[in-house]
Amino acid sequence: MGLKNAGFRVKEHGPLSDVPSEKHHAGGGCLGVTAMIATKKKAKQNTFVAEHMLLIGAVLAVVYWLIDSFMSLVMFSKDSLLEQILGSNLDEIWTRIVVLCLFAIFGSHAQYSLNERRKLAEKMERDAAMRERFQRLLSPDLAEMVVSGELRVEKGGEDRVATVLFVDIRGFTAISENTHASEVLQLLNDYYETIVDIVFSFEGTVDKFIGDAMMVIWGAPVQHADDPVRAVQAALGIQRALVSFNEKRLAKGKSPIEVGIGINTGSLVAGYIGSSRTMSYSVIGDTVNTASRLCSAAQPGQIIISDNTRERLNDQFSTEPLEPIKAKGKYHPIKVYAIVPD
Numbered sequence: 001m002g003l004k005n006a007g008f009r010v011k012e013h014g015p016l017s018d019v020p021s022e023k024h025h026a027g028g029g030c031l032g033v034t035a036m037i038a039t040k041k042k043a044k045q046n047t048f049v050a051e052h053m054l055l056i057g058a059v060l061a062v063v064y065w066l067i068d069s070f071m072s073l074v075m076f077s078k079d080s081l082l083e084q085i086l087g088s089n090l091d092e093i094w095t096r097i098v099v100l101c102l103f104a105i106f107g108s109h110a111q112y113s114l115n116e117r118r119k120l121a122e123k124m125e126r127d128a129a130m131r132e133r134f135q136r137l138l139s140p141d142l143a144e145m146v147v148s149g150e151l152r153v154e155k156g157g158e159d160r161v162a163t164v165l166f167v168d169i170r171g172f173t174a175i176s177e178n179t180h181a182s183e184v185l186q187l188l189n190d191y192y193e194t195i196v197d198i199v200f201s202f203e204g205t206v207d208k209f210i211g212d213a214m215m216v217i218w219g220a221p222v223q224h225a226d227d228p229v230r231a232v233q234a235a236l237g238i239q240r241a242l243v244s245f246n247e248k249r250l251a252k253g254k255s256p257i258e259v260g261i262g263i264n265t266g267s268l269v270a271g272y273i274g275s276s277r278t279m280s281y282s283v284i285g286d287t288v289n290t291a292s293r294l295c296s297a298a299q300p301g302q303i304i305i306s307d308n309t310r311e312r313l314n315d316q317f318s319t320e321p322l323e324p325i326k327a328k329g330k331y332h333p334i335k336v337y338a339i340v341p342d
Contacts, residue, residue: 262294
């Protein structure tokens, strides 16, 4: 694949040109941290006020009671301050009790309203974070279904039958060695922008980017009855899209690129993988390894599928048998076929 030699690590479905320079990162980082600390302090203060509105209402009622008593003592009565605080008659006492209750009701209602607003804001923040995370993996429509709860993504590992596609650029090592790094990154940006849209159009899940290679899944976390068919359709779409992609590159005096694609279907384990600090949804198993080997064996412009995938295509595509591939760790060669474009 030319992955290790290329020496590039690509962010998941994000513009590579957005990576800040060291100078910008240093200054912007300090400002960002300062703003984050100020935001957290303000949020903490707002939370304290929201959680103590009932107490604040009671305190205001007591202050009102004392002020009213003092004003009555100064202006209208010769009674002592203690008598004014306790109330010189029943009407005054009831009036102050009513005012005290009103302040308490106001504080209680305000506390409830502020807490509800805070909970809603926290939920919106969690939903936005979840939406952003899944939009890196899924098409926007499917990501929205996950956020709304229409589609569930289990956090534990689960056995699945899925189709895995690997695609990578042929001769990428030579390209990276003979081209300026910024141009290589721009090439990958434009290339991924093109093929990811095609994957999403067939509701595939982008698992990861590995330098010039991309891994895509059909069947996890979203399953369709025709996942293998969707994978082959996406592979053909990628090859067709590269024709116009290369025409634009040639018009700019740049060399065209070619990709090899490998597709395999089988059992695997899907779920969240990582540490307690950072996790990502992915799949593991022999099915994934085999798809990667098929991709490595594919010639430029070729789409290789396993026998497991071909059996699930229901003769919707023309195929031709290839020489079985001997893969490390397998006792028997892998029976493979090439997709014949229409």
